[in-house]
Amino acid sequence: MKAIQLNQFTTNLDELAVIDTDIPTPGKGQVLVKMLFSAINPSDLNYIRGDYQSALNRLIWNRDNDLAMPFFQPGNQHPHPQLPYTPGGEGVGIVVANGGGLLARQLQGKRVAISAGPPMGTWQEYTVVDAKKAVAVPTAISDEQAAMLLINPLSSYGMLTDVLKVKKGRWLLQSGGASALGKMIIKMCLQFGVNTISIVRRDDQIAELREIGANEVISLQGCEDNNLYSHVQQQVHQITAGKGVDYGLDCIGGAMLEAMLPCLTLNGKMLVYGTLAKADAQVFSRDLMMPCASIHGFFAGNWLAQKTLLQKIYLLRGMKKMALAGCFETTIDSIYAIDEIHQALQSSIKSGKAGKVLIKFS
Structure with missing residues (x-):
């Protein structure tokens, strides 16, 4: 499959590479998603430039720590992702395989909006995410809008x-x-x-x-x-x-x-x-x-990491009401193929663009 890979933090967006790599395998509680569309957000550029890692390194709990931890939690095994990695924080696709677990099995075959991010981001033809980070998308919502449904x-x-x-x-x-x-x-x-x-x-x-x-x-x-x-x-x-x-x-x-x-x-x-x-x-x-x-x-x-499952459910219910009221409909500026990632990134940072830039997967 094709994937976008970042090998080093950079301000030169042309340094991102389109690579051929193996399709990943989902573990227990995870799903394999065949991507349809992915959005380019400002947060993705922060991961590319290394802005988030620099910011985390300034925090007190990361003093004298080689790993940039997102929050203070002794024993936490989820530091800022290490290079090389695939960016992409959200997108939409079809669940084509699962690694077992009740929620993962329930999502099999469904079109889902996903929240991901490095090292296993959404800028690739297939990606693996935890099933709890995938939301089944109603048929009334287009693929393009579903790709921008979460962040x-x-x-x-x-x-x-x-x-x-x-x-x-x-x-x-x-x-x-x-x-x-x-x-x-x-x-x-x-x-x-x-x-x-x-x-x-x-x-x-x-x-x-x-x-x-x-x-x-x-x-x-x-x-x-x-x-x-x-x-x-x-x-x-x-x-x-x-x-x-x-x-x-x-x-x-x-x-x-x-x-x-x-x-x-x-x-x-x-x-x-x-x-x-x-x-x-x-x-x-x-x-x-x-x-x-x-x-x-x-x-x-x-912010979300501090929420309980019940609190997250209430948040999603409230968001659903806003979605039905048309609050999340987003204008699209342009759509590019994965091989056109450099043009897509340049379009995403241009002044005066009409809306979001999307990556389309065949």
């Missing part, structure tokens, strides 16, 4: 309902408003009765967000980083009649986070879930002290 929907729903615990009538400010996840936030907030202010890079992105339910949109077109704070705060001040926002969601970091933090109202909450700016933010302590505000980090893997 962004789960993250966006979890951030709103479990971490921020948004309440009706409050205001939420988000960066990356025109991203796939940003649009999901807008649609879900509309369902929850939460008012949204979405920050976008260009004026031509405003109309689309208005159409899907955005209350307010702030465009940064023509705005430089050194003027970001003044521009964003002025707009938020006007929109909220001087009160500020109850919640913030930032996927960019750097100057953007610096501009958003002072927009929090009394007891406001800021949630950081991305670092697209690739720059550190200078946080002024009194921006948090004076309004008794708080800032939280969100990494989907570690």
Whole structure:
């Protein structure tokens, strides 16, 4: 079978290789999935560049530790994957074999959306995943949409309902408003009765967000980083009649986070879930002290790892309601074959793309 392999961390996306390798064999409780489509997400690029490993190495429990452990758990045998590996965090395919176990057998022959990741990612023609990370997909959902069914929907729903615990009538400010996840936030907030202010890079992105339910949109077109704070705060001040926002969601970091933090109202909450700016933010302590505000980090893997089976079931039930309301429908920019992985990756990072980039398997 064909697979995408990363041999060393790199910023040069052309260094990923298309290789021929053996079809893997599922162990007990696992399923073998013949892939149909896989999505390219920003988190995949973090695995390619080695950003996640670098971040984990900074954490206290990894001090003097050769392995980058995702969380502190003595005896944990699941460190950050070691190179070489196959990237790809999610996708859709058909279960063609299983290694035994009740759930694995129940999924045999079914079309499933899967959550995976290195070392056995979804950017290959066949992959093996734990059966508990595979979800049978209703026939009403297309293959293309099913390939994007888990990472962004789960993250966006979890951030709103479990971490921020948004309440009706409050205001939420988000960066990356025109991203796939940003649009999901807008649609879900509309369902929850939460008012949204979405920050976008260009004026031509405003109309689309208005159409899907955005209350307010702030465009940064023509705005430089050194003027970001003044521009964003002025707009938020006007929109909220001087009160500020109850919640913030930032996927960019750097100057953007610096501009958003002072927009929090009394007891406001800021949630950081991305670092697209690739720059550190200078946080002024009194921006948090004076309004008794708080800032939280969100990494989907570690957040979900702390949930019990019952909690995960409740999350999936809530997500199903949002899916039926059309909150997770995602625009597709382009689709590439596995042999076109380099073009696909370049398309995924281009400015102004219309939506998600997918990899299609024959």
